[in-house]
Amino acid sequence: MRSHCAARAMAWSSPCRRAPPLIGYTLCPVERALFLSGNEAIARGAQRAGVRFVCGYPGTPSTEIVETAASLEGVHAEWCVNEKVALETAVGASLAGVRSLVAMKHVGLNVAADPFMTLSLTGVNAGVVLVSADDPGMHSSQNEQDNRAFAKFAKIPMLEPADSQEAYDFVAEAFALSEEFDTPVMLRTTTRLSHGRGRALPRVPVPAPELPYERDIAKYVMVPQNARRRNRLVLERLQKLRRRAEESPLNVLEAGTVDFGIIASGVAYQYAREAFPKAWYLKLGLSHPLPYEKVARLYQSVARVAVVEELDPFIEEQVRALGLPVMGKEVIPADGELDPETVFRALEPFLARRPPRRRRPVTPSAPRLATPPEVPAGLPVRPPVLCPGCAHRSVYAALQRHSLAPLGDIGCYTLGALPPLRALDSCLCMGASIGMMSGFNQALRRKAAAAVIGDSTFFHSGVTPLIDAVYNQSEGLVLVLDNRTTAMTGHQGHPGTGLRPDRSQGPAVDVQRLCEGIGVRCATVDATDHKALDAAIRAEAETPGLGVVVALAPCVLMVRERAGRVVVDEERCNRCGLCLDVGCPALAPGEVAMTLTDACTGCGLCVEVCRRGALTLEPAESRGA
């Protein structure tokens, strides 16, 4: 072994290349092998996997994925305004039933982290694959972050192809996993894979399943009570994925002829393989979650094990946590790129040493979960509700007259997703609604979804996806629920109001003028004027293209004077309960008729739904006269 290694060490100038063995696939060469970069292979792999929507934001080394996809038949490709919007747009397309792939460089995932982390909880409809192209060595990046940590952080599966063929093949694997396990999947590449080129045989296409959109509020609206249950599913899913990683042909134990094993993934596997051709390998294609038993099997076969990985000790730390002795970052550089010679020189002295004592791995048992799988039956639950007189309720009443899927955002208005309104289909993270709407409508090629977003949220992260929708000519109806405050968190100011934390007044940005400035049709309407609101929403819902309706009405909690009060005609009221569907907590069934508590602000929404004319609005002026 030693002399062989030494001989190889001298041969670095012209290392003999041998193609890594192809694993677990039936070859179906419908064409001749192509010579593709990893990025080109990913784009073609996406086309093969029936992906119809590819988007991203440019950044080395990820850029060519979207560029290549744009040239492929049957694939719609978009540059988005940024990575967060790109991911949200891909999620929208997935909801609409289209497999979608979103590509970005490593730091792009920092920008997309908000939707990314919660997407793990909601899961997907059609598969969603996020390609993170990392840049060890910082060839053209401002940092060297190792995005494998993100897969662990979000508790989602990660695939790491090691050459162009795998880059091509793994895309279909990733989509299958995404749909089977109801999870976004991360496909991680690095510069050498993305920009390196190699042979890739095209395979027969795999048809994407038909997955038409079905609203599922408990799955897609991440208010706390739903998110707790989804989070439990995420933790259970991780256990199932680990079992899959144990069985998956993407994780191969390759027998060697010396008493030395290497665990590696991605291009680092190639470096190691070339440096130590006689070693045993655990090659991880599905590298997160780590298959503990396969690791243990490697340790049964050899006494010395090393992990060869670029950047962080991601695999190494997990192996150490199993109580197993391993060689890693004390010799393999923790920064920059590796190459076969570096790997060889780092590990060669290790092989001369006496092997460590054999140990059995101590695999952790499945974690205990505190949240019960189902809400225990018992006392009636009391979820939060929209306040009496809240103008958000009027917007939902108007929007529900149209068949647009109402995709949402975070704020008080998210409460509109709860019964009895059930007026909001999604809540992923702040600012997600508009990008999701774009993706949804692009995927279906019609105006099928609307976005519902609060004023504070609009300024937080709603402007960029609106610009994106203009640029990509997405259709849609955006409802900005302008209650002149950040109500959910306790009435803070924001750029639309100009109010600062010390209560001083700064300049205020006008939503309507902002929209007009970026070339979006926009109408501002008084949300307490239900007829006008209805007309504005109708006009926009029925007009093709992109439009914004600003529903303006200050938060009722900030308004001192009330519009009036609703009174009940006890003769006419038969307690049919139609008014209760408005979901106003000021209304309750009494002994003989509906009753209204003091909390009624006189918004009049219940008056409009009563078919018996039993409810009338007494305007404030006439009261007490």
Next chain:
Amino acid sequence: MNGTTTVSLVGVGGQGILLGAAVLAETAMAAGLDVKASDVKGMAQRGGSVLSTVRFGRHVYSPVARHADVVFATELLEGLRGLDLLVPRGTLVCATTRILPGGVLRGEEAYPDELAAAAAARGARLMLLDAETLAREAGNARAANIVLLGAASLVLPFSPDAWDHGLGAAVPAKILDVNRRAFALGRDAGARQEVDP
């Protein structure tokens, strides 16, 4: 646990649970004790179930505890839910106020009626007060939280001075008088209920 007393305040968002907790915490501090309090704010404040916990003693470590010595409920159903938080022989101070949750309003669920029986079954001491009427008597129906605090003061180890200091420190000056009256009315009503003190 460890000489620390735990009081849980439960109710419906908007009923002044946070203020009740603040008064209690200020009172305990005025009495020279270590205090930790923990509120859940945000979405829950919009008419959902809310829970605040105040813990006091010579030295308080954890800001939360699974069980409370005293549960203070501004609404009947929340009081019933709060029984689960109570230590075996603890005290539940509860308002007779009913606020029907959406599921009950729509007839999908029934508003439970078994508070007294449930409290008895658990060996809990129950003080049931028409806090809203008393608060109205004091000058403002919204002071029901402080009425209950007055009643709860009977089972908490603080001097009238400490309570008065707590009220003064936590309640906005504009409504302090109303709340002082509410507190006194609650304490009197509670005393009338004391069966075996």
